[in-house]
Amino acid sequence: MLNSKDATEDATQPVPLPLDEELRPSPPTNLSQNKGVVKAAAVLAVGNITSRVLGLVREIVKSNLFGASDLLGAYTVAALVPMTLFNLITGGEMVSSSLVPVFSDLASKERREELWSVVSSFLSLATAVLLFIVALVYLFTPQIAWLAGARNFSDGSLTAVTEQMMRLATPAVLFLSIASILTGVLYALERFTLPAFTATVFNGTIVIIALLRPDHIDSLVYGLLLGSFLQIVLQLPALRDGRFRPQFNWRHPAVRRILILYAPIVVGLIVNQVAIWISYNLAILTGDNSVTYMTYATTLYQFPLGLVVTALSMATLPTLSQIVTAYHASKLSDTAAATARVQEFKQTLASGLRLVLTLILPATAGLFALAPAIIALLLEHGEFTPQDTAVTATVLRVYLAGLPFAAIDQMLVFASYARKDTWRPAVAGIISIVIYTITAVLLLPAIGLYSLMAADAVKHFCHTMIMLWLLQRQLGGLRGFGISTAIWKALAASLVTGLVAYGVGETAVAFLPLSGFVGKLTLVALAGGLGLVAFLALVRLLTITEVQMLHRTLTARLRRRNR
Numbered sequence: 001m002l003n004s005k006d007a008t009e010d011a012t013q014p015v016p017l018p019l020d021e022e023l024r025p026s027p028p029t030n031l032s033q034n035k036g037v038v039k040a041a042a043v044l045a046v047g048n049i050t051s052r053v054l055g056l057v058r059e060i061v062k063s064n065l066f067g068a069s070d071l072l073g074a075y076t077v078a079a080l081v082p083m084t085l086f087n088l089i090t091g092g093e094m095v096s097s098s099l100v101p102v103f104s105d106l107a108s109k110e111r112r113e114e115l116w117s118v119v120s121s122f123l124s125l126a127t128a129v130l131l132f133i134v135a136l137v138y139l140f141t142p143q144i145a146w147l148a149g150a151r152n153f154s155d156g157s158l159t160a161v162t163e164q165m166m167r168l169a170t171p172a173v174l175f176l177s178i179a180s181i182l183t184g185v186l187y188a189l190e191r192f193t194l195p196a197f198t199a200t201v202f203n204g205t206i207v208i209i210a211l212l213r214p215d216h217i218d219s220l221v222y223g224l225l226l227g228s229f230l231q232i233v234l235q236l237p238a239l240r241d242g243r244f245r246p247q248f249n250w251r252h253p254a255v256r257r258i259l260i261l262y263a264p265i266v267v268g269l270i271v272n273q274v275a276i277w278i279s280y281n282l283a284i285l286t287g288d289n290s291v292t293y294m295t296y297a298t299t300l301y302q303f304p305l306g307l308v309v310t311a312l313s314m315a316t317l318p319t320l321s322q323i324v325t326a327y328h329a330s331k332l333s334d335t336a337a338a339t340a341r342v343q344e345f346k347q348t349l350a351s352g353l354r355l356v357l358t359l360i361l362p363a364t365a366g367l368f369a370l371a372p373a374i375i376a377l378l379l380e381h382g383e384f385t386p387q388d389t390a391v392t393a394t395v396l397r398v399y400l401a402g403l404p405f406a407a408i409d410q411m412l413v414f415a416s417y418a419r420k421d422t423w424r425p426a427v428a429g430i431i432s433i434v435i436y437t438i439t440a441v442l443l444l445p446a447i448g449l450y451s452l453m454a455a456d457a458v459k460h461f462c463h464t465m466i467m468l469w470l471l472q473r474q475l476g477g478l479r480g481f482g483i484s485t486a487i488w489k490a491l492a493a494s495l496v497t498g499l500v501a502y503g504v505g506e507t508a509v510a511f512l513p514l515s516g517f518v519g520k521l522t523l524v525a526l527a528g529g530l531g532l533v534a535f536l537a538l539v540r541l542l543t544i545t546e547v548q549m550l551h552r553t554l555t556a557r558l559r560r561r562n563r
Contacts, residue, residue, distance in 0.1 A: 047196025052303045054203035059299045060378050061210050062220070067383025068296075068392075070288040071217045074158045076295055077148050077280060078165035079224060082173040084273045085133060088266065090126055090177035098261040099184030101420055102254050107188045116243040118254040119185055124246050125255075126181060130174045137170045148277060149291075152284040161217070169221045172228040179231035186238050194238040201234050202227035264422045268429035275433045279452050282440060286449040293388070293449070296379060297396040300371075304363040305406060308356060320348060320418030342475070349415045350481035353408060357483075358544050360407040361490040362535045364400050365498030370527055371396045373505055377520040391449075398450050402457030405464040412467040424470050432463035486544075493538035501531030 066072040106115035137144060141163050145151075150162040183195040206223030213219035283290040323345045367374070372393040380389045413425045436459035443451030471477060505527035512522075538544070 043192045044196045047192075047200060048307045050197065051199035051203055052306050054200055054207065055299055056303070056378060058203045058207050058210075059296055061207050063296065063379040063384040063388075064382030065210060065214050066217065067385065068289040068292045068388045069383065070153070070155055070158055071161065072292045073284070073288050073290075074150070074153070074162040075165055075217055075220050076291045077145070077150055077284075078162050078221070079169055080148050080277070080280060081137060081144060081166050082169050082171075082176070082224070084276070085130075085137075085170075085173040086176040086180070088269050088273060089130065089133075089173070090180045098258045098265070098417075098422070099181065100187045101417060102258050102261065103185055103188030106254060107190075113243070114254075115185075115188075117247070118252055119181070119242070120244050120247050121252060121255050122258065123178065123181055123244065124248055126177055127174070130177055134170050134174060138167060141167050149281040149284045152281060153288050155288065158288065165218055165221050168218065169224055172225050175225070175228035175232060179228065179235065182232065182235045182239060185242070186235060191238045194235050198231040198234055201230045205230055261420060261422050264426035268426035268433075271430045271433045275437050278437060279440065282444060283449060283452060286444075290449050293392050293395050294452070296375070296392045297399055297453075300367065300374065300378075300396055301399045301403060304360060304367065305403060305410075308359045308363065308407065320345060320415055323348065323418075345415075345418075346475060346478060346481065349411070350478045350483060353411050353478070354482055354486040356407050356411055357404075357486050358490045358493070358539075360404055361494040362497040364403045365494040366501050366528060366531050366535075368397055368400050369498045369502035369531070370505055370524060371400075373520065373524050373527065377517075377524050380520075381517070394450065395453055398453035399456060401454070402460035405457070405460040409460060409464040409467055412464070412471060416467070416470075421474075425467065428463050428466040428470070431466060432459045435459060435462050489538075489542045489544050492542060493535050493544065496538055497531045497535040500534040501527045504530045 062072060103115060103119070106112075106118060145159065145163045145166055148162075148166075150159045153159055153162075179198055183198060186192070186195045205227030206220060209223035209226060210219045213222070279294075280291055283294055323341055372389060375393050375396070376386075376389045379392065380386060416422070416425050436455045439458045440451050440455035443454055447454070468477075505523060508523050508526055512519075
């Protein structure tokens with residue numbers, strides 16, 4: 001673990017903001033009043049909405065065509081390899097922890113040529129490494145499929161199918177990784193629009209290809225390949241001023257800095273991916289289709305997480321990084337300015353956390369209350385049975401215990417990355433993953449598949465507690481910035497929202513003829529709509545200022561555009 005040092009510390013080292021125990025927080029500012037962040041968050045939110053909606057459509061198509069079949073389980077295991085490699089090499093963690101902070105330092109017009117040189121070198125390095133890894137996967141596919149859990153399928157023919165799809169899917173890691181690097185460049189340049197829709201293109205392509213070849217499970221793999229390639233194509237217009245060329249300038253300080261920042265993240269990610277592979281092995285032991293239930297539930301679980309947190313986190317990361325850069329620029333010459341930057345950093349983080357809490361807690365309550373109804377509406381058709389709905393709903397509900405902690409934790413991790421501190425989140429990740437694995441193994445005999453969801457909730461809780469403890473040690477915490485007040489207000493709003501949605505749903509089922517698609521849609525719309533009305537009433541009654549200010553800011557922007 002790297003520790004904070006004095007002002008002479010090498011620029012390539014992660015330098016967290018210093019702790020000043022004498023600082024007293026000034027009145028909190030609202031992130032929703034920061035026009036730049038709101039604009040970026042709005043763009044990313046739209047991208048997240050469309051990608052999450054198409055992600056749901058993807059799962060709907062999969063459930064209709066393949067239900068919770070063993071073949072779909074084989075595809076899920078096969079797709080695990082390219083996704084694991086992508087997450088380890090150039091996934092979202094690298095974008096947020098290393099690429100955006102380093103590229104942001106080179107994003108000014110004066111240093112733009114240097115930026116293109118660094119990006120070219122990094123792209124060249126990544127491409128060479130990725131091609132080598134793809135070749136290794138082709139050579140050792142049977143062994144890799146065995147490790148991923150294919151050996152645990154009760155039907156031996158599924159192992160051969162898994163290996164075949166794994167070979168076909170693996171080149172996607174190259175396209176996904178290049179697209180991720182381009183996304184990091186565009187985020188650093190604060191060009192959010194096109195990269196915000198890369199996941200939309202990815203999910204949409206899988207849907208289209210699957211519908212074109214509905215009787216072939218490998219259509220999902222072809223969709224994965226084409227969708228990952230189109231992520232690159234989509235972002236190229238926003239990089240028309242880029243000057244990319246093959247080069248291998250590995251000694252450039254920025255390239256070294258990216259690798260140094262990302263090194264501890266890789267350690268944590270390796271442990272995390274090992275835990276995922278263990279979970280797949282454990283899940284298959286409880287049934288060949290268990291990984292399919294996990295996949296369906298995870299898509300619904302990640303919908304509010306992606307919509308609320310990822311948009312705010314990615315929109316806030318460049319702002320937090322710029323605050324840190326300004327802090328270091330004034331650290332030696334102007335103590336008062338440096339102190340002000342520390343406060344500005346804490347205010348921005350606290351405001352983001354307050355807004356996340358007031359949105360994610362009611363969303364969690366509503367999703368918990370309506371889990372069976374939502375899953376029946378979205379998935380229960382074609383090959384997906386009522387029994388599949390019941391199991392998936394229970395899996396989702398157990399997962400939801402960790403959703404609020406996952407939301408808070410993601411904001412804290414992004415704030416740490418903005419300070420170019422990647423070691424501490426990595427160590428926290430290793431500790432939480434070890435706890436996850438132990439918890440899952442201990443609970444497996446008692447509750448089977450659901451042990452993995454319970455362990456996931458424990459993991460998010462532990463990681464959040466560790467990150468809060470680290471924040472307290474490094475920055476003195478966020479006491480006095482309205483976090484506690486936001487929590488109890490959000491909890492009250494969440495309780496009422498969940499109870500209203502659940503009560504309306506149960507009443508509607510008992511007294512109204514709600515069969516078929518129209519009936520299921522009516523049930524979800526009625527219960528969810530009244531739950532939303534209850535939440536908005538609580539926003540007004542409890543004066544939840546974060547939601548009110550966000551609404552006023554977005555409304556004002558829409559009015560100005562319509563003039």
